[in-house]
Amino acid sequence: MAEPHVRQVLLSPQWDGYDGTFGGKVIAELAAAAQCAEGFDLLSLTTEFLGAARPGAAEVEVLPRHVGRVSASVVVGLRQGHDRARASAKLARVDGRSTAALGADLRGVRPPEELAPFEPAYWHLPHCRLLDLRLVDHSGRGRERRTRVWLRLDTGAPEVAELDHAGRVAVLVDAVPPALFFDERAPAFVPTLDLSLHLRPGVALPEDGWCLAEGRLVWATEDFCLEDVTLYARTGEVLAQARQNRRIIHTSDL
16 A cells, blocks of 8 residues: 655635635645546546635645556545545546547537626635636526536636646636526525546647536535536537535525
């Protein structure tokens, strides 16, 4: 069994979200640390949040559990005094051969250049300044709760430039506006409890940065909800998928 090793990271206040560092940035740090096996691509990362990560120094512990011929497993954790987040990662050797992949037909979707910038209710949070969102549509009637939005990162910002591919995908996926914020009785916040991210290997983000995300509310109670997100390139190719449990915090709870 391999021995764990620790790397130091610095969480910039520019990534602040609700009550701590934006979850997508925390996942980005864990994903970067998990890619510790040479020749392997990151396929998935399942993260659970145990407490709010604060701006400043943090330790990321990396423990390779298994490195085989075709796949590897790594456990990572981010600590500030105690564990703030833990994740398990699955990596694999990908031969890079192009194969047909199911995707979406985006020909009827208005491009981001034709849409006005979209600012959700929480847009005052610092990490939102690193993002550009353009709402395509939201369906909140009947049983369907679906949101489609174009989004991209400000790649000119140093805080974004330092992210690797998996980190940028993690931030984009977690930046999709939660469906409950479109309700008449919108919550105050919906922090992530856990998030499972699945990446499609060998596919780069679009050169202009624009990705289309489709979020879907699977279920919701008064206190918790489950959401899915699929991230697409302009061609309709799937870039990543995610599923996350969220806690629902109402204004009366604050």
